[in-house]
Amino acid sequence: MNLPRIVGARIGCRDGGRYAFGARSSWQRTQSTAAAATTRGLHAHDVGVHIHATSNAFHARAASLPPPPPPPPPSSAIASASDGGLLTSNGRSRARMRSNHSVGIVSHWHCYHSSSFLSSMASNNNDGKNSTGLGEDRNSDSNRNGIKDERNNSESESNSNHRNSKINNDAHEHDGMEPRFQDTELPTHSFLDTTAASTATGGGDGGGDDGNRSEKEPPPHPSVSKMLSLLYPESKSLLVALGFLTVATSATMQFPNAIGQIIDILSSSSSTDVIDAVVEAATSTASHSSDVATTNHDVVVDPTRDAAMPSDDDLLAQQLGQHQLLREQIQTIGLQLTSYFAIGAFATFASSAIFDSTGERIGADLRKRLFATLIHRDLNFFANNRAGELANRLSTDVHEVVEHLVHNMAYFLYNLIRALTAVASMAVISPMLTACISVPLPVLLGGCAAYYGGHIRHWTGRQLDVLARSTHVATERFGGISTVLSFGQRRAEQRRYSAVIEASYGYARRVAIYEGAFWGSSYLVGHAALMTILMLGSHQVLSGEISPGHLAGFCMYAIHLTDAVVELSQATGGFLRAQGSGARLFDLLEGRDDRGGTTTTIVVDGDDGNDKDLAPLVTNLAATLPACYDSTVHFEGIKFSYPTHPNKSILKDASFVLKNGEMLAITGLSGSGKSSIVSLLMRFYEPNTGRITLDGIDVRRLDVDWLRSQVGLVGQEPILFDASVYENVAYGRPSATRDEVIEACIAAGAHRFVLELPDQYDTIVGGRGASISGGQKQRLCIARALLTKPRILALDEASSALDGPTEQDFLHRLRFLLESKDNNISSILFITHKKSVLRACDRVLVLSKGKIIEMGEFNSLDNASGDQLTRLMEGNN
């Protein structure tokens, strides 16, 4: 299961297919299943890239690391131990990872953190505009607008701006349409303009005007309590994980203490004497036995030796006993440490596994919630929000929130426990030394992190914006490679891409410098603190206040403290980044977006002529018509503008009737508002004034899903999903039998070519039906609409890709379906430019600039000379 592809495909559905077929909840289930699969670890390709790459960043990083250098020379146990995070300036995260092995469980969290440090900062700045998954939608937009866009591209390439603008102007004058998705064709300066990049990433879809998608104001950051509310459902697991984390950290923190004890045991004067004596005895025994072997007969016993004095042998035996005692003491400490570390290892495993899986659980739930919210938004919302960007929110932003919220929380807690334990242990050893380090250190390191972190965030954001833009453009160009080739633009594209990548590298270099400065400063501050401790501590040892072992232990705790303070400042930054990523998510979840909001309040002319707030009726989903209703549709004085362009009048006082039992064609110049009529009938949008009635009832009083189920819409662009022929046709009625699907395909004239496909009805048609022809796609879409047994069939240029004989056959079948008593279809609405279709219809309605200018039978209109229809039909014989 491929989550982003599913999401992209569903959200990118431009013809409103989801709405028309009322299959939102079924896709919602699909999405839930995909999310659940992700949670169970069945990471699909794209999800895996996002989730695994970061949540298992440790492993990925570790795998890519060079082998660790040889251990530091034993001359400095402290220096070697201090690698636990402090002596890390050069390799930064890498060195941190390596060195952290020396302090037990530290490694996991460090490595995790190290890899997420930059990416997390950056991704926030990127504001979720990762270009992954964007290209497909934008490509399709580009393809739709292919000729115009590509002409523009070609013109700009040859630096003829005049011609370029003329093409646009011509197009504009001709059909009154605004050129859509102009930003897909960027002159070099805007291509490199990171401000533009930040606004222009994302896959455009949904039929909106891209140009209108101006940069959104960043939403306010959600409060801390709101962020933490995401964790609430999993609070039990998190508490358990926290318990394990505390145990693991406590176990780790035993190590410095143990080192101190061992050093003290070994360096006390009595121990030194015993060790010296035993070593001496061992040496002399060795030389003595060799002497005995050579001069055994020379041995002379001293008769004057005092019998009361303990003999050398007794003394040696005593010292050997004490030596054995020392060994046992050290072994006891070793055993204690071993048991601590065994417990620590288990606790690390448990806390890590619980934190990770809980994070994924929270992410999966958040994705399901967000998808459920998005899939129920209206078409206007999708016109205002790029499909790719929404899909990105589902994958990247949710991942960011989980990453920073859950993992950072774990990381923060871990470091907090570590820092507190270190301070407490240090205070026990030497309160004075503790005060010396624990006050200035957090201030200095926190200051460094705040100062450099701000710069790193800033430049990483710029870099990722440019990178995201470049990725989007690359995806788009690869998708439209045939156009790039046909206009000979390969080198130009190569130059553009190189330029933007260079710009991105420029930002990356600045990031690298600030990062280096941060780690350099941390190194300096940390080592200065360590040096101070060593100096002051040595004086204390000399004055007998603390033992050398205590000093060694203290230094190790100080290293832990230094490291923990650095990590704490970064973890806090991580939480702020989670807030940044969460801002847009909460906006979407709570439907607070300022553009393209849902229809919550509808004011309409009531039946009694008074304006009424119909919101309660609209939300009451029970209103439907009886099965035998008359499917006559009345458009009464409809005035309409798209919410994105409220000042542009699309329909101007349009009134007409679609009678029960008739085939009505609407024709007119491109952009005259034909498709908008179907959108209003489907209630994708609401008219500004006037009303649409079905059987005399205002459609706004009817259950919108029921209404849509009564209209079988075949959109202008045949949208198929990346599934089998059978699944695509049965999309609107998943319960349909195979026979019913075949029947619908026969009626739509699709059966014959389906049989010729490699797996017939089980053939996968590819993303957007890429592996079948345009005419075949159209026929499958018609079959899909017929299968839902609609009362009204609305065909928006649905036969445009059919050849003459196939179209004639199709029209005959439709007439048969309309007249057949067994069939549900009672009226057919054609949106068409084709004379053959117009001729087959009962009546033709001619639309010009949103006004109905002619209406009647085709022959009567066709015979009237000089009219709009005749001009329309020129060259259309």
Ligand SMILES: Nc1ncnc2c1ncn2[C@@H]1O[C@H](COP(=O)(O)OP(=O)(O)OP(=O)(O)O)[C@@H](O)[C@H]1O
């Ligand atoms: N989602 C939208 N948001 C804003 N404007 C839109 C939207 N969809 C269409 N328009 C604009 O509304 C006008 C009418 O569009 P419509 O698609 O109804 O025309 P049409 O007659 O069906 O054109 P064609 O024959 O080219 O399909 C056009 O100017 C178009 O740019």
